[in-house]
Amino acid sequence: MRDPRNAATGLLVLLPFALGAALAPWLLGWIAVAPNRLLSARIAPLGATGPVAIAWTAYHAALIALPLAAWRPARAWMAEAVGVLAALALLAVVGLGASAAVPPGGLARAAPAAGAWVALLLLFLAISTGAALRGATPALPLLAVLGGAVLLGVSGLLDPLSIMREALGRGEELRQALAEHVILSFSALLLALALSIPLSALSISRHGLEAGFLSVASGLQVIPAIALFGLLIVPLAALGAAFPALREMGLGGVGPAPAVIGITAYLLLPLARGLLAGFRVAPPALVEAALGQGLSPRQILWQLRVPLGAGVVLGALRLAAVQAVGLATLAALVGGGGLGAIVLQGVGQLAADLILLGVLPVLALSLAVDAGIALLSRRLAPEE
Amino acid sequence: MIRFEGISHRYGSVQALREVSFGVPQGSLCVLLGESGSGKSTLLRTVNRLVEPSAGRVLLGGRDVAGTDPQALRRGIGYVIQSVGLFPHRSVGENIATVPRLLGWDARRIALRVEELLEMVGLDPGTYRDRLPGTLSGGQAQRVGLARALAANPPVLLMDEPFSALDPGTRRGLQAALRRIHAGSGKTILMVTHDVEEALALADRIAVMDDGRLAVEGPPLEVLGRHAPATVRRMVRAEVLAFHRLAALRAADSALPGPAPGAPVLPEGATLRDALLLMLGHGADRVALMGEAPRHVTLAALLAASGSGG
Numbered sequence: 001m002r003d004p005r006n007a008a009t010g011l012l013v014l015l016p017f018a019l020g021a022a023l024a025p026w027l028l029g030w031i032a033v034a035p036n037r038l039l040s041a042r043i044a045p046l047g048a049t050g051p052v053a054i055a056w057t058a059y060h061a062a063l064i065a066l067p068l069a070a071w072r073p074a075r076a077w078m079a080e081a082v083g084v085l086a087a088l089a090l091l092a093v094v095g096l097g098a099s100a101a102v103p104p105g106g107l108a109r110a111a112p113a114a115g116a117w118v119a120l121l122l123l124f125l126a127i128s129t130g131a132a133l134r135g136a137t138p139a140l141p142l143l144a145v146l147g148g149a150v151l152l153g154v155s156g157l158l159d160p161l162s163i164m165r166e167a168l169g170r171g172e173e174l175r176q177a178l179a180e181h182v183i184l185s186f187s188a189l190l191l192a193l194a195l196s197i198p199l200s201a202l203s204i205s206r207h208g209l210e211a212g213f214l215s216v217a218s219g220l221q222v223i224p225a226i227a228l229f230g231l232l233i234v235p236l237a238a239l240g241a242a243f244p245a246l247r248e249m250g251l252g253g254v255g256p257a258p259a260v261i262g263i264t265a266y267l268l269l270p271l272a273r274g275l276l277a278g279f280r281v282a283p284p285a286l287v288e289a290a291l292g293q294g295l296s297p298r299q300i301l302w303q304l305r306v307p308l309g310a311g312v313v314l315g316a317l318r319l320a321a322v323q324a325v326g327l328a329t330l331a332a333l334v335g336g337g338g339l340g341a342i343v344l345q346g347v348g349q350l351a352a353d354l355i356l357l358g359v360l361p362v363l364a365l366s367l368a369v370d371a372g373i374a375l376l377s378r379r380l381a382p383e384e
Numbered sequence: 385m386i387r388f389e390g391i392s393h394r395y396g397s398v399q400a401l402r403e404v405s406f407g408v409p410q411g412s413l414c415v416l417l418g419e420s421g422s423g424k425s426t427l428l429r430t431v432n433r434l435v436e437p438s439a440g441r442v443l444l445g446g447r448d449v450a451g452t453d454p455q456a457l458r459r460g461i462g463y464v465i466q467s468v469g470l471f472p473h474r475s476v477g478e479n480i481a482t483v484p485r486l487l488g489w490d491a492r493r494i495a496l497r498v499e500e501l502l503e504m505v506g507l508d509p510g511t512y513r514d515r516l517p518g519t520l521s522g523g524q525a526q527r528v529g530l531a532r533a534l535a536a537n538p539p540v541l542l543m544d545e546p547f548s549a550l551d552p553g554t555r556r557g558l559q560a561a562l563r564r565i566h567a568g569s570g571k572t573i574l575m576v577t578h579d580v581e582e583a584l585a586l587a588d589r590i591a592v593m594d595d596g597r598l599a600v601e602g603p604p605l606e607v608l609g610r611h612a613p614a615t616v617r618r619m620v621r622a623e624v625l626a627f628h629r630l631a632a633l634r635a636a637d638s639a640l641p642g643p644a645p646g647a648p649v650l651p652e653g654a655t656l657r658d659a660l661l662l663m664l665g666h667g668a669d670r671v672a673l674m675g676e677a678p679r680h681v682t683l684a685a686l687l688a689a690s691g692s693g694g
């Protein structure tokens with residue numbers, strides 16, 4: 001069962017990450033405390049309470065287990081699971097340490113120090129590397145970290161951290177932004193699918209259309225996103241002014257419309273490429289046999305090309321969906337809302353916590369989309 | 385049943401067919417021979433409109449196929465190709481049911497038909513119906529391909545090198561199955577092959593293509609006989625042709641009366657090729673023929689009949 005070469009690879013690759021994650025908090029600090037919102041934070045010692053000691057021990061035990069778990073190639077996922085536990089233990093150390101260092105109700109604010117951030121980053125990299133070693137997507141374990149963090153937050157363990165205070169103060173705003181973000185990316189994805197599915201299907205047998213479609217789609221990729229969103233404002237504003245009905249529907253100048261259209265434009269290329277490649281998985285001789293039996297082109301599309309190309313198409317859909325979530329962050333720049341608006345606010349106020357508050361849900365959303373579609377495609381196209 | 389009238393076809397700059405005209409009578413099995421690239425597949429595919437000829441027309445049962453709905457036309461014509469083209473994600477039974485399902489048959493009738501067809505092509509329904517094509521051998525897959533083409537009982541069957549990818553034993557098995565089906569059903573079959581032996585074993589008409597033209601068309605022994613046209617002689621060495629021709633001649637027709645003591649015995653209904661093989665195997669110059677009256681076939685009579693002696 002044991003393949004010594006693989007075992008050594010896993011161990012050797014993950015060892016530096018574990019060492020780094022163990023050393024970073026010692027060198028750069030676990031938590032930083034500022035006396036109030038305006039003064040800058042300084043590294044503070046962890047309080048020596050019982051819960052802190054328990055979490056601290058769990059963290060270091062997980063770090064020792066991390067490379068060892070990679071020793072058994074047959075259970076490679078165990079390394080990722082241990083990585084997830086280590087990351088959650090680290091969060092617990094920081095949260096518990098902060099509550100010991102900052103008296104509740106005061107003006108003082110605590111945040112993870114640079115050492116904790118570096119360690120968290122190294123653990124994310126270790127998890128991703130572990131997933132890559134067994135040829136899987138890291139989305140699921142990373143999502144587990146975020147889910148665990150949310151659970152820790154709900155339990156109140158992270159309440160003393162300034163980012164949690166920020167989140168609690170802006171709960172409604174955050175929910176609103178998250179909803180807008182989902183709507184922005186989802187509607188752009190739907191619009192792009194509605195355009196690219198029929199165009200790709202028609203392109204299968206029409207080389208002229210295929211060339212035209214692909215060159216437009218790749219031409220659009222060359223325009224920077226913000227420029228494209230900005231460029232769209234002008235004609236949309238003119239349309240809105242000319243047709244008040246459109247304006248009523250929210251299709252005038254600034255707002256979600258240019259963002260959705262712009263994101264759609266970017267999704268066309270990955271979708272078109274994936275759809276065309278997927279539709280061509282069915283070999284020509286098979287299509288010829290199907291034609292000869294009297295199947296119509298439409299029946300060949302749905303009964304042959306779609307089921308055989310499902311794996312490839314879902315791969316493209318996954319890429320496009322993740323891109324949509326990422327691009328929707330830029331919608332705020334043209335007044336389209338979404339989580340980008342919170343990031344922009346944070347940048348304007350030089351408030352790192354606020355930026356994080358906008359960025360982390362984007363990350364979670366994109367990981368969730370990635371993991372969801374990966375699961376779906378493993379169901380539908382197991383050979384892929 | 386099938387009539388080609390002045391069919392020409394161009395693919396861009398390639399002239400694949402040049403004014404091909406001939407007919408395939410109802411119930412006959414016509415084999416298309418010719419060198420690679422001579423236009424056999426293209427001609428075959430004009431019948432089910434996978435190729436629309438640039439000029440000329442194809443009549444099927446007296447009707448111009450150009451005036452029919454292509455999907456309806458194809459559902460009424462069996463089509464078998466070398467690569468078989470079974471749908472890999474559907475079971476053997478579902479593959480065979482393709483056309484009946486398109487025609488809207490009810491489930492019971494389809495199930496019965498699938499069972500009947502699997503038996504007809506020599507596969508046990510219980511074993512094979514639910515298998516996926518990826519788990520079949522080449523010969524089994526081609527049997528399923530033949531069953532699928534026959535599913536809706538089409539009066540016409542088009543076959544493009546159906547058995548060429550198979551080993552000789554498997555090929556003979558499938559040829560026998562096809563001969564049985566043809567004899568039992570009276571279907572009109574147009575079939576492309578490179579194999580002269582196969583053509584002689586199956587065909588009652590042979591058409592030879594040469595660079596897009598019809599070189600010659602007629603009964604097998606005429607087309608591949610002693611006076612075979614130059615195209616045919618270029619394709620096959622004369623002695624090979626003579627050997628295969630023996631397969632189309634019944635040994636009984638060249639037999640002389642009287643016993644042949646000590647000679648090996650040929651079964652009834654054997655061909656002259658069987659007789660020659662038996663002589664080679666025993667180092668004999670004559671074989672006795674099984675039957676009521678004592679008869680025998682001599683090497684000299686065999687050579688005379690083949691037209692290659694003297």
Ligand SMILES: Nc1ncnc2c1ncn2[C@@H]1O[C@H](COP(=O)(O)OP(=O)(O)OP(=O)(O)O)[C@@H](O)[C@H]1O
Pocket residue numbers: 395396398399400418419420421422423424425426427
């Ligand atoms: N789709 C196509 N596009 C362009 N040229 C083609 C196409 N199909 C066939 N041809 C050309 O037409 C000519 C006849 O082709 P066809 O396939 O009918 O030959 P064939 O007699 O069946 O040959 P083979 O025995 O090798 O199958 C060839 O020169 C071939 O290159």
Ligand SMILES: [Mg+2]
Pocket residue numbers: 424425426544576
């Ligand atoms: Mg061919």
